Amino acid sequence: MPSKLVDKYLREAHLPHIWCPGCGHGVLMRDVAQAVDNIGLDRNKVVLVSGIGCSSRAAGYMDFNTMHTTHGRALAFATGIKMARPDLEVICIMGDGDASAIGGNHLIHAARRNIGITAIVFNNDIYGMTGGQYSPTTPYGEKGTTAPYGNIDRPFDIAKIAQACGATYTARGTAYDAVLTTKLIEDGIRHKGFSVIECASICPTYYGRKNKKGSAVDMYTWQKENSIRVEKAQAMSPEELKGKLVVGKLSEDDFPELTEQYQAIIDRVRK
Amino acid sequence: MAVTNKKLVINTKWCKGCGVCAAFCPKGVLKLSGEKIEAANPDACIKCGMCEKRCPDYAIYLEEVE
Numbered sequence: 039m040p041s042k043l044v045d046k047y048l049r050e051a052h053l054p055h056i057w058c059p060g061c062g063h064g065v066l067m068r069d070v071a072q073a074v075d076n077i078g079l080d081r082n083k084v085v086l087v088s089g090i091g092c093s094s095r096a097a098g099y100m101d102f103n104t105m106h107t108t109h110g111r112a113l114a115f116a117t118g119i120k121m122a123r124p125d126l127e128v129i130c131i132m133g134d135g136d137a138s139a140i141g142g143n144h145l146i147h148a149a150r151r152n153i154g155i156t157a158i159v160f161n162n163d164i165y166g167m168t169g170g171q172y173s174p175t176t177p178y179g180e181k182g183t184t185a186p187y188g189n190i191d192r193p194f195d196i197a198k199i200a201q202a203c204g205a206t207y208t209a210r211g212t213a214y215d216a217v218l219t220t221k222l223i224e225d226g227i228r229h230k231g232f233s234v235i236e237c238a239s240i241c242p243t244y245y246g247r248k249n250k251k252g253s254a255v256d257m258y259t260w261q262k263e264n265s266i267r268v269e270k271a272q273a274m275s276p277e278e279l280k281g282k283l284v285v286g287k288l289s290e291d292d293f294p295e296l297t298e299q300y301q302a303i304i305d306r307v308r309k
Numbered sequence: 310m311a312v313t314n315k316k317l318v319i320n321t322k323w324c325k326g327c328g329v330c331a332a333f334c335p336k337g338v339l340k341l342s343g344e345k346i347e348a349a350n351p352d353a354c355i356k357c358g359m360c361e362k363r364c365p366d367y368a369i370y371l372e373e374v375e
Contacts, residue, residue, distance in 0.1 A: 040320065041361065041370035053323060054366055060327030064365030072362075216362035242327075255332040258363075 047071035047081070049101045057092060060254020062213030062239030063160050067096045069216055069237070070131065070158060073223035074102075084127045087116040089141060092167045093133035093160035093239075102129075110140025113148045116155050124154065124297035127227065134161040134175040138194050142174075145196075145234075149203035152231045153296040157205075158223060159196055159234065162241035170244030177281075181248045197288050200234035206291040207233035212283060213240055214261035222287060231295045238283055315356045315371040321345045324368035330360035339369075 040050060048071065057063050074084060084102040088094035090109035097104040103126075107115045112130045120128045137145050137159045148155060164182055165171040172182030174194045181188055197208040207229040211219030219237055226233035240246065240257040251257050261283065268286035271279055317338075324345045331339035331346060339360060340349035346369065348354070361370040 040323075040367055041318075041372070044367045044370075048367070054325070054368075057365065059325035059365075060329055061365050064367070065363060068362070068367065214363075216359075254327045254365075255329055258329060258333070 043068070043071055043075060047074065047101055048099050052099050055099055056095065058166075058241075058243040060240070060242045060257075061092070062162065062237075062241070062258075063093055063096070065213045065216055066158075066160050066219065066237045066239055067099060067131075069211070069220040069223055070096070070129070071100065072216075072220045073227060074129075076220070076224050077227060079127055079227075083125070084129065085116070085119055086129050086131065087112045087119065088131045089133070089136040090167075091133035091136045091165070092162070092241075093131055094136060096131045096160075110136050110142075111144065112136065113141060113144035113155065113157065117144075117148060117151075117153055120153055120155055120297055121300070124301065128155045129227065130155055130157045132157065132159050133166075133173075134159060134163060134196065135165050135173040138174045138196050138199070145200065146203040149200045149205040149232050149234070151296045152204055152206055152293050154230055154298075155232055156223070156226045156229075157200075157232070157234045158226070159236045160239045161196065161236055162239040162245060163193075164241050164245040164248075166241045166244050170241075170248055176245075180245075182244075183248070197234060197236045200232075200236075201289045204232070204293070205234045205289075206231035206293050208236075208288045208290075209234070210236045210238065210283065210285050210288060212238040212261045212265055212285060214258045215265060215285065218285060225287065229290070230298075231291075231293060238285075314374050315358075316374045317348055317351065317354055317356070317360075318370055318372050319346060319348065320368045322368075323366045325366050327365065329363050329365065330369050333363055334360055 088097035089112035209222040326344035
């Protein structure tokens with residue numbers, strides 16, 4: 039018999055999941071379930087959409103109305119669902135490659151439209167499922183199977199991109215700080231408009247091994263020691279923040295949500 | 310004072326032995342035994358539940374006891 043939370047929100051027949059020992063995705067998936075539980079949403083009114091990649095296995099494990107779509111297109115499918123049924127709570131779980139490379143265009147346009155979807159990015163800084171290729175969030179100089187001498191590209195800051203493109207709620211949590219991350223996801227779901235919660239995950243198998251980061255415990259410890267709350271970060275210089283993870287609610291803006299605006303047009307022209 | 314209406318449950322079938330719960334347990338209750346976790350020092354448990362929140366495999370949790 040699993041815990042009450044797991045029993046209520048996960049498909050037990052599919053557990054244990056296939057994620058590697060210590061993988062941060064398992065922790066983050068629990069945070070999502072806990073956030074939904076804290077809000078008290080009706081499970082049948084929640085739609086979980088995922089793309090392709092390690093992160094996107096979550097749609098198979100979570101017991102909501104779920105959709106496991108094509109690579110990078112979780113937000114495209116989710117947009118369709120939300121436009122057709124604005125009454126549903128639509129949550130997207132994507133990976134860093136899924137959200138910012140293959141689906142980068144969908145991310146920026148969903149943000150621009152401010153559609154009422156909660157986008158949760160499980161960011162492990164690498165393509166785990168396909169064998170450890172570097173992704174758009176792999177830090178500069180770090181290694182992947184396709185960057186054996188170190189990555190020469192600068193990484194994306196997914197939360198910042200989303201904010202710049204119009205997302206009205208952006209936040210960053212970590213797999214280490216489950217309490218904070220759960221709260222950020224909860225606030226993101228409650229937020230009306232497009233919300234992006236970038237969750238720093240860990241990939242001990244590929245990213246960790248390639249970059250000699252030690253065990254899963256070492257990687258969580260790194261997150262613990264290098265996370266800086268946004269309130270504190272505001273008083274710090276860019277040099278001091280180099281290589282750190284700024285966590286917490288990064289932005290919240292007020293702008294009309296897409297499906298509400300769309301409905302207002304329908305109501306107006308039908309008069 | 311320890312909270313007694315909760316019980317620590319370990320599901321060894323789901324445990325993958327990553328050791329995260331043991332490493333971050335504030336009271337040193339948990340220990341890896343081979344490839345699985347065990348409550349080596351259960352009396353010290355304060356039932357904070359952080360192991361449950363940190364376990365990537367949902368293999369450890371607190372259960373309400375009647």
